[in-house]
Amino acid sequence: MTQLQAIRRDDHLLVLWAWPDAALTARVRWRREDASADGDGPRDGDIRCQRRVYEHDGGLDLRLGRGAVTLTVEALVPDPAVDTEGAASLRIAAEPPIVEYEPTLRRRLNGTRYATVTFATRTGCDLPAVHVVHGLGRYRPTSTAEGAVLHEVPAQRLPAGAPLVVKFPFPGTRGPSWLVCFPADAPDTDIDLRPTALHRLRVT
Structure with missing residues (x-):
């Protein structure tokens, strides 16, 4: 994965990246670094994102609160011999309450x-x-x-x-x-x- 970025929209993150040609699915993991983070859901997350859904929605929207978050995005391809350039990680700083x-x-x-x-x-x-x-x-x-x-x-x-x-x-x-x-x-x-x-x- 390349060009990983996240755009804050209040307590949501719009996550964007460049897909490798062979990838139709991405694994997205996150870790909220504040124990009292204000977003919904668990502190840690691990989901699959389909490329067709990503392209339809214009990115991946995650409601993770305004605290600091570390994201990791990895391409999943059926052929392990295909070079997917590995996983990309990004830390997003906390927004003030x-x-x-x-x-x-x-x-x-x-x-x-x-x-x-x-x-x-x-x-x-x-x-x-x-x-x-x-x-x-x-x-x-x-x-x-x-x-x-x-x-x-x-x-x-x-x-x-x-x-x-x-x-x-x-x-x-x-x-x-x-x-x-x-x-x-x-x-x-x-x-x-x-x-x-x-x-x-x-x-x-």
């Missing part, structure tokens, strides 16, 4: 306003310290320099399926305003911090 957040604005009975930001992850990870930035105007902030830090979320463990909700006072404003989160120590962070939807970042 995704943490989604969503800000909302609420008003108390006395008229004062407060904001909440909900953080959630499907995989469980260590959430670094996060700055919640308030920006004014038509355009959302793209860094902490483009707004005021209203709240700092301390670093902590964020379990899978257990959202973290933080609450803090929200100042009086006129016109459009935004709440956007940035890692306090960016770019030195091990997570992918992203909003559930960009339009939800605008709170007034």
